[in-house]
Amino acid sequence: MVNGRLMRPVARRLASVLAAGSALAMLAGPAHAAGPYLATTEIVTVSMLLGVMSAAMLSAIWMIRQRGRMEAENRELRAHLSDARHNVSRLQALIGDKDRRIVMWDGLSGKPEFLGQLAPETGAPVADRDFLAFGRWLKPTSAAEIERAVERLRTQAQSFDLILETSRDEVLEAQGRVSGGQAFVRFVALNNLRAEAAELKLERERLVAALSTLQCLIDQIDLPVWQRAPDGSLAWVNEAYAEAVEAKDAAAAVREARELLPTVAREKIRATSTYDTPFRDKVSTVVRGNRSFFDVVDARTPNGxxxxxxDVSDVEAVREELTRTLKSHAETLDHLATPVATFDGEQRLQFYNQAFQRMWEFDTAFLESKPGNGELLDRLRAAGKLPEQLNWKQWKDTALSVYRAIDTQSDLWHLPNGQTLRVFATARPQGGATWVFENLTEKVDLETRYNTLMLVQDETIDHLAEGVAVFSPDGRIRLSNPAFRAIWGISEAEAKSGTHIRAIEQACAPSYDKPDGWKRFGQMITSFDDERPSSQGMLELRTGLVLDYAVIPLSNAQTMLTFVNITDSVRVSRALTEKNEALRKADALKNDFVQHVSYELRSPLTNIIGFADLLKTPTMGELNERQAEYVDHIATSSAVLLTIVNDILDLATVDAGIMELDYTEINLTDLLDDVSMQFADRLHEAQVTLEITAPDNLGTIVADQQRLKQILIKLLSNAANFAPEGSAIGLRCWREGADLVLTVTDRGPGIPQDVLTTVFNRFESHGRQGGPGLGLSIVESFVSLHHGTVTIDSQEGRGTKVTVRIPSASMTSFAAAE
Structure with missing residues (x-):
């Protein structure tokens, strides 16, 4: 690999030399362009050879020089390669530590390469294919963050530094970088201080997120919230605060230092709030031009x-309305006749009405001390006002269980004083209970009396001699008594409850089947008329019974039929009617006889009295002494006989009810004078005197003057008849209101008690001179006609006293009489 790198510069330099020779040949070409073609070719050939030779020489020289240089570079490269191998070995040893793992990607499509391992306690998979499944061993939040970060690293070459949490609560540091077209992520297990720092970083991030969430939440609520710096200035407010102080937004409210609370409230908060005791109070302030009430809570910390x-404005309004409602409710309850008491959650008395105090006879001072419910019950028990209980504690606990109950509790208290109370105890939603005492004494008494009355009524109806039957609106019989069934000759089964009146009618048809009987009863009982008049009448059955019936509407559209057997009464009534008719005819015959005889007697008596008076006149000649005596006896006897006839005629007129009083206004003083003069001869004959006692202003009275005079004369005559010779008769008169009261007294022998009860009877005479015994009867009759009274008080040996009270007739009666 090193030799290849060294040959590439040499080839490049050789190519440059050949290019330079070619350039020289091209430059030489134009200079010989004017010569012949062959010469030009030769020249070109020579030039090329020269160029090649020159290039070969130059290349040989350069190659010699480069070879020495390349040997020096090779030695240097070998040294660097040895150092690099040493470093790679050292780095591989470092990467192989259990606290680190590196994942590398070469391009977007390259497969990941893994270096190093993480400690097993972190929960990271050992297998390479499972390591990148972050969701299996990292917490969901951390897994989502690392996946997004790796995606951005590989696609956008965006580096990152993350703190991750494994499912075992271990903390890892993840660093993503891009270098030389490769992306790699280093996972480092943190421990000791770095782990603590990472945990603090995570905690800070959580706190920042929580604070952000909390501030977002506070911004969404409609309660003003603020935060102040240690110097008392606003540091942060929420949107509700900014809206309350009419600021553009929360930042503007802080920037402009707009205060929600008045200065006095802020000073009070600054003076009373401590680290341990936050400020809590109700503050009044103006928000949007309206007076509002707020429950303010302000907590102080070292950092502000x-x-x-x-906002409790609505609550305050509701509280005021509740206060007014409770006051009105209390006033209403205070005027109720039903005792009511309310207890709070601590079972202490909060409200009672006057009926409660009157019923239990509590002192006002005791009730105003707000005693407990149990204390009230104990006091009532001590006073002997609660029903006696076998287990007082259990009964009391049961009564007080209403404070733990949901439904209303009801109980009956039979008090020692005879009262019966229905006690309702209802738990209140806000705590406590309300006790209502309904006095059922009258109701229980009424129910008892009603039940007793119903039993008595049933027994009474069953034992009545009258037949009774009650029908419902649908015409079905409700009840009947034995007398009803006996009268109509039906059995108890035929008249059982629920039987329709049609069936009753058919059962009673053998006794009475006329249309005006049961058919009419059925129409009246089942009628739908708004008004159900009562009806009564009389029925005569085929059995000979005569019934007096009555149809009586009852409540609830019921109807009662009553049948009274009046057969005997009808028979007696018919007999009495016949006898009464005979008596009436006899009475009429008697009245005719009395009037006829009285008239017939009066005429001869009048003639006798007239001729006797005529014989006394000197013109008829002188009478000897015996003749004059006989004429006097004839006149006296005729006068007595005329008085008797007049009395009998007056009594007959009174008995016939045809006597009418002739009311006039009478001067009582003149009346007494007239009576005394008219009675003088009778006094002289009886050898008694008359003592009249009357006030000068006795006045007048509206009465029948003739009958009133007769009353006085009859009383005086009766007294003269009993008074001993030489004694005096007393006549005393006075007024009591509009009434005339007079007494006639004598000093005679008195009237025995067995005779006193018969003195007003007719033809009862007990005087020394005898007589027909009609005087006191006429007095009683005439006094009764004047609506007065007459009484006799007599004791044997002490005389007799007759008292007469005659009321004055009214002017209306007087005018009617006229």
Whole structure:
């Protein structure tokens, strides 16, 4: 190989000498161009020979010189070749180290050559064919990087330096270079300081990538984030910060030092923030012309500080709305009659309404101290207000388990005071629980009474003498009692629940099949009319029974039929009607008789009284003493008989209901004077006196003057009949509101208690002078006609007192009477 390299310069130099000779011959050619052709040929031949000889001589000389030089160069080359072989051996020894491996490519299509090996602990394959399968022994990221780098190295001659990680977490250094048309990659296993440096480089790259990713993420969120230098100036902000301070971009916000927080807030952060305790507070600032609220967190480090602002304006608005809602909710609950109490996540009382306090009778101070739920239950138990439990601790734990439950818990508490409560305990989403106490005392009592009432009702209906049947809107019987089945002569199976009214009608047809009976009942029961009027009437069955029926609409479109057996009542009623008709005729005959007899008696009596008075007149002649005495007896007896007849006629008129009072306005003082004058002769005859006690302003009263005078005279006559001779009769009158109250007293023997109950009966006389016994009966009748009252108070040996109260008639009645 060396000899070949030495011969190539010699050949080149020989070729140059031959070329020079040819050039000389060509230069000599033109100078002899004018000679003959042969001479020219000879000249050319000679010239060529001379040139060749000259060249041979020159070449021989040069060759001699070059040979000496070439021998010197050969000796030098041999020395260099020996050194190169020594270096190659040394480099091959170095490359053969287990910590290095080189892969070389000669051109794009050349096969790779491998030198050296990597340590087995790195996980690199020993076989050459497996080494370039980077994905098998390198981590995916490193494998992708080295493959891309090798591709660029071979195609674009782009060098690289990479730090790779094997699947065994070993670190390799890969260097790619191009030299002399060859590309090679050197893989070096790093150890000790270089490995640590490589690991630090990888860690730095990871941190840089993570920081870049984090900053990219922070730029995408809509929360302002900033970073400050140790001197407090802005070092970095995200896009949300730049948008909040209305800067062009984040770099412009930092460059222009635009601050999001006001100066007071920044000073507060600088004064309160420490390395251990970051600043946390709510800050108000203006963003885009609107007042906004931010939750600011600012953390200080030796290299500066970093902060983030969370916009809580909407949260504050929602919180305020929630506060208003909770306040309204609390006010609403406070006015409810249902007790409600709310406890927080620590089971402490947060809210209670007035109904809760009233029901459990808690002190306000105790409730305002926010006691725990368990403490409330213990206090209620100590006060004897909770139901007694066999295992109090277990019951209490069960009641408080609502704070760990998801669904609403419900329980019934039967309190010692007789109340029944339905307790609802519901866990709150934000923690805690709400307790609602529904008082079911009235409901339970009503249900108990309702159930009792239904049982009593069923028993009552079954034992009623009246027949009862209830039908649903579709015409099917719901219930019936034994009396109903007995009246209509049907069995219990025929009237069982669910039987249609058509079947009932057919079963009852033998007893009654007229169209106005069951067919009409069926139409009323199954009618779709909006209004269902009740109906009643009377039926007479073929069996002779007479029924009083009633169709009564019930709730839920039901209808009740009732049948009352009034056969006996009808028979009695018919008999009474007949008797009443006979009595009416007899009463009419009596009234006619009384009126006729009274008239017939009055006429002779009037004649007798008139003729007796006529006999007393001097014009008829003188009467002897005995005749005058007889005439006086005739006149007196006739007057008594006329009074009796008038009394009987008045009582008959009252009994017939045909007496009418003649209302007038009466001056009571004049009335008393008139009565005293008219009663003077009777007082003289009875040898008693009359003491009238009445105020001067007794006033007037609207009544029947004639009947009122009769009342006074009858009472005074009755008192005179019982008063002893020489005694006095008392007449006392006064007013109580519009009523006239008068009493008539005597000092007679009194009325026995067994007789006192019969003094107002007719034809009862107990006076010393006897009589028909109609005075007090007429008094009671006339007082009743005036809507008044009369009472008698008498004790044996102490006399008798009769009290009469007569109300004044109203002006309307007075005008109507007129």
């Amino acid at each position: 500080s970093a902060g983030i602002a969370i």
